[in-house]
Amino acid sequence: MLDNINFSVAAGSTNAIVGPSGSGKTTLLGLCAGLDSSSSGIVELNNINLGKLSEDERAQVRNQYIGFIFQNFQLLPTLTALENVMVPLELRGEKNIRARSLDLLDKVGLADRGHHYPAQLSGGEQQRVSLARAFSNAPQILFADEPTGNLDAETSEKVVKLIFDLNKEAGTTLVLVTHDLELAAKTQRILRIKGGKLIADDKTVNA
Amino acid sequence: MEKRKINIPWLFEMAWRDSRKNRSRLLLFISAIIFGIAALVAIYSFRYNLQNDINAQAATLVGADLVVSGNHPADATIKPLLDSLGDKRSEERTFVSMIYFPKSKGTRLVQVHALQGGFPYYGSLETIPVEAGKSFKNGEYALVDKTLMLQFNAHVNDSIKVGNITFLITGVLNKAPGQTGVSSNIAPVVYIPLQYLGQTGLSKKGSRIGYSFYYKYDTPVNMDKLVKKLDPRLDKAEMNYETIETRKENTGRSFGDLTRFLSLVGFIALLLGCVGVASAIHIYIREKIASIAIMRCLGVKASEAFLIYLIQIVGIGIIGSIAGAVLGTAIQHILPMVMKDFLPLTISTDISWMAIGQGIFLGIIISVLFALLPLISIRNISPLNTLRISYEDVNIVRDPLRWLVYILILLFVITFTYLQLDSWLASIFFTIGISIAFLILAFTAWLLMKLMRAFIQSSWSYLWRQGFANLYRPNNQTIILIVSIGLSTAFICTLFFIQGILINQVSLSSSGNQSNMILFDIQTSQEKAVADLTRQQKLPVLQQVPIVTVRLEKINGKTAADLKKDTTLKISRHAFSNEYRVTYRDTLTPTEKVIKGEWVGKADAGKEFPVSIEDNFSKRNHINVGDHLVFNVQGVSMPAVVGSVRQVNWNKIQTNFQVVFPAGVLEDAPQFHVLLTHVPSSKAVSKGSCTKIP
Secondary structure, eight states, rough: OOOOOOOOOOTTEEEEEETTTTSSHHHHHHHHHHOOOOOSSEEETTTTTTGGGGHHHHHHHHHHEEEOTTTOOOTTTSSSSHHHHHHHHHHTTTTSSHHHHHHHHHHTGGGGTTTOOOGOOHHHHHHHHHHHHHHOOOOEEEEETTTTTTTOOHHHHHHHHHHHHHHHOOOOOEEEEEOOHHHTTTEEEEEEETTTTEEEEEEETOO | OOOOOHHHHHHHHHHHHHHHGGGTTTTHHHHHHHHHHHHHHHHHHHHHHHHHHHHHHHHHHHSSSSSEEEOOOTTTTHHHHHHHHEEEEEEEEEEEEEEOOOOOOOTEEEEEEEESOOOOSSSSOOSSTTTTTGGGGTTTTTEEHHHHHHEEEEEEETTTEEEEEEEEEEEEEEEOTOOOOHHHHHHHHHEGGGHHHHTTTTTTTOOOOOOEEEOOSSSSHHHHHHHHHHHHHHHTTTEEEEHHHHHHHHHHHHHHHHHHHHHHHHHHHHHHHHHHHHHHHHHHHHHHOOOOOHHHHOOOOOHHHHHHHHHHHHHHHHHHHHHHHHHHHHHHTTHHHTEEEESSOOOOOOOOHHHHHHHHHHHHHHHHHHHHHHHHGGGGOGGGGGTTTTTOOOOOOOHHHHHHHHHHHHHHHHHEEEEOOOOHHHHHHHHHHHHHHHHHHHHHHHHHHHHHEEEEEEEEOOOHHHHTTTTTSSSOOOOHHHHHHHHHHHHHHHHHHHHHHHHHHHHHHSSSTTOOEEEEEEEEEHHHHHHHHHHHHTTTOOEEEEEEEEEEETTTBBOOHHHOTTTTSSSTTTHHHHHEEEEESSSTTTTTEEEEEOOBBBBOSSSSSEEEEEHHHHHTTTOOOOOEEEEEEEEEEEEEEEEEEEOOOOTTSOOOOOOEBBBBTTTTSOOEEEEOOOOOOHHHHHHHHHOOOO
């Protein structure tokens, strides 16, 4: 799928991976985020070689260092919005989880929707819950896969603003996968891939 | 990076949270458990209650602590022993005789019990009036079976003539220890006091009389030890014994078919439950793939994801098992009502905590065991499913745990089957059978998918095309559904098949072709008249059987005297002392099957004629095909050879024989005949035939 792709991402930077459908964007994101393992090559995250880790160890890396935002939100349907946000913190065994999660929901404007189930929320609201969950474990890197792909223009704008605001506030590294060039332009660096190959690595005006 | 420990309370919380919106989905799973366990608990409870009731009522069925019985009077060698046993003693003589009802001028063959002493010591002779059960021993009084009273329109204070003596009927006998409805129907019972037996003139040398001695111990005695000590002496004196314990065993055995069938029902219900559990959880976990992938993505370990769902399954298994146990206990109250007609004793409906405990334990075991296959696949669900739901990297064949679960399931089925069948070989064959059925069904499903893929035409209408295409599309449920429905159907068919066989075996009088009345002691001169009379009554003559009384004189040249001298001979002591009622015919009956040798229906003149012996008779006396026997037929010695060994189904009311002679040998021997018929009501016919042919 991917062929000879080499790049590194600076801590705290914002980056976009763009390319046409089938170019390998999602595969690249899966490898970088430790959701998948590569058949060859090395993926290092926070100086940890993901290739040498077991599936369970990679799960722990994801819980410790990574936040996720997905195109189709990927909230647990049987958990309330608040519980969805609490899960990464509960896994880390942290304290004061409820208050911190409520605070995060407040930041995304859903303090009063904490006890609603995902099916009771609109798409935009679900993505905002997903954002609150992604930032709940104070990740060092946030991977977002087409975060506005399932949202209308108006909602997309609000969600994008939230992503960048929260990212800036937490100083998190952001890796966005999108084919929305307008969204990609909001990051500091755009990596273009096509047919599984990295064809361009450009800095944007935000760099 | 420090390894994170598993947070057990959090797993329980997640199991609870995750189940929230899916509880209705688990209905199939929980109902499979409920019905399986309900059937099992109901049947186990019934079985425990039956056993308890047999234990509790065995004493009243025997009527004494020890019963010693034989076919001849106690001789001087055994008399002192018989007189020394027990703290209380009773004696009884039993024989079959015609009795006469002077008022109605009716006669009837009955079983006369001449009794002396306080028997029964447990339970009572249930009579109307109640006191007659004891007072009849005080004079020339008799107790007469209620069906007889009804047949001859007799009342208390009427009289009956037994031999030379006329007894006053002092009571109607409803029930006596050790008697079931069936035996008293064939030969109704009349009780008379033993002290008048001599005067009846029926107790003479050569009379066929049964001698019973009943003993009651005032202080508890180890009966097992006692009868072990008595056994050789009683055996030598050709006497048998029965204790409450041996009655318990025998009564328990006589319910063998019923309890085994009920066990089969429970077992099938449980297997259906297992299939239900496996398929419901398989589908449930498939629906959970997305959620599991999200959890894995957020950092949940494979083992944690597995445990979250395992906790759910155990929880639901416990709830389903408890609900099943409650339902089963309720059903158990109905079973004795349904079966009351078959059972000679009242079955209580006590709550059996043992059955409930076993049911709940088994429910949890099968919930987990049969859910394990889909559950262990959770470990292989990749977090990558959050990005691409169709992504599947699970290599089912290579997962060693999956094979371990297969082995555990096989071991469970073998062990549980063994507990039902009590035979390892049968259990292994049963399990192999189920495995083959599973493979055939899985192959059929696979073939169906292949065929659908090959045959679906684009010209077909949308409905048909899409409908059939769903059978092979990704995430289809074709294999699991075909295997589940196929196995369930096979189990239910097996149950009906076995039920049919058993009903055929036990149906005593449900059809007109099945005899429910035997007319016996018909003399050769009366044979035709009785048959005609039966037909006149518009009743079928189902069978007419000649019966000849013989004794065994020699077995392979050895006589009774040889047996006394040489105790190492493997021949039962009773072989020579017993009288045998034999018949002769040229064909086998439907209840017989030759298992050794060859059936010969007609004797060849000049040759040693071949007889056919019954399987148990053969085993008891160590007589086999080819052995030479000499029979004493009313004083005439007749040499014979064993031509075949038959297996006989003794469960049906019809004449069966330990020894069958071929046609052409016994035709001229002194004999009597038996006629088998089927009557809707025994009342009218018996009276008619007894009056016309006394």
